[in-house]
Amino acid sequence: MVNYLIFLAVGVFFGIFFSSANGIIKVKNIFMSLSVLCLLFFMGVGIGKDPNLKLKIANFGLSAFVIASFSILFSVIVVFIMVRIFRRFSKQ
C-alpha cells in the first residue's frame, strides 16, 4: 500500500512541475489506456486462473451475487444521503 502512495506522490510531483509539457499529455493518454486495459485483463486472469471457479459459481454464485448487490445498493444510498446533507451544511 505504501508503494501505491509513493507512485501517486511521484505522479503528483511531476504534474505540478511539468504540467505544461505538451508531449507528455499525448504519451500519457496512450499509456493510460494501455495500462488500464492491461490491468483489467490480468485482474481477470487472476480471477479466472482458479480451476474451481465454475464450481464455486454454481454452488455459491447466487448468495455471493445477493451480498454484492445489497452491499453496493445500500452503500450508494447511505453515501448519497450523506453527500446531500453535507452539501446543505456547507452551503449554510
Next chain:
Amino acid sequence: MIIMMILFTILGVVAAQFEILPQILVEYSGNITEYSLYLLLLIIGYDIGKDKNAVLRLITKDKFAFLVPVGTVAGTLIGGYFASFFITLNAKDSLAVSAGFGWYSLSAVIISKMKSADLGSIAFLANVFREMMSIVLIPVIAKRVGPYVSITPAGATSMDTTLPIIEKYAGESAAIVAFAHGFILSALVPVIVPMFL
C-alpha cells in the same frame, strides 16, 4: 472505453479459465497487474498534480467528501445484513463476507482460515462480483447521481483497479477522494472481517 474495459476483464477470466494463455502469463498475472497499477498511479498522480483547481476545490468546498468511507462502511454492512434475509447464510457470516469491501483475495483467505472454505469461496465470489459490478456502475452513477457517490461501489478497490475508471468518469477531485477511500477501506478489511467470525 467502458465496453473495452468490461470486455478485457471478461477476456482475462475466460482466457485463464480455458487455459488459452501461455502458463508464464498466468503465473505472473499478479506481478503484471501490480506493475500496470504503478504506471496508472503515476499517470493519475500526474493528472491530479496538473489540475491544481481540483485539489483547491476539494479543500475549500468539498472537504466533507473525505467522509465517504464512513458511508461506504455503514452502507455495505447494512447491505450485508439485509442480504442475509434472502440467502441461506446467517447475518454474521453475511456481514463478514460483505466486509471484504471488494478485496476478494484477502477477505477470502481470512474467512477460509478463520471459518470455513465454503464461506471463503462465497467471500471470494461476492467481492469479485462487487469489483465487476463497480466497473459497470461507476460511469453510470458518476453521470446520473454524482462523482463522490460513484466511488462507493468500488469499496477497497477505489485505490487500485477501479481508480482509473473513477478518474475518467468522475474527475480529478473524485480520484483524490477515491484513493483515500480505498486506502482506508483496505486497512479496515483485516480488522472488520474477523469481528464477525
